Amino acid sequence: MSDADTGASDEGPEMVQINLRLSKAFLEDIDATWEREGFNSRSEFLRYAARDAVKHPDFSREGWKQIAVSEHELRTGDAELVSRDEVVEMMDRDEDAE
Known part of the structure; x- marks a missing residue:
């Protein structure tokens, strides 16, 4: 697990904002999914999805x-x-x- 997953300091990992361009339809799908799946926010859901993609690159x-x-x-x-x-x-x- 990386420092990004575990928290590199007492205040947690340093967060960096990125910009991501998506189609409106895809963003609507993302919003419906994170809400349905019980995530607290769109950002939390996208971090979770990105973490899975990084941890399981062979899948x-x-x-x-x-x-x-x-x-x-x-x-x-x-x-x-x-x-x-x-x-x-x-x-x-x-x-x-x-």
Whole structure:
């Protein structure tokens, strides 16, 4: 974990403001997401998302999309939860197919 994550001083990490250009539609999606997911602010949500991207650089964009779709399907009732054992079994079947 970096000093940025843990707080480099008693007052916390030094914060730096950046400018980010996004389409209005994308910003609306971000706002709906951070509020729905219980983040305190847009900035907190974006820091969280950026931290995940930095900590997991090998995880593909497609993988993140699949997670987002799965979470959405679970929330809307379009999917059902599976157990850890079921996931391991599915992964084993995928490996055998290759």
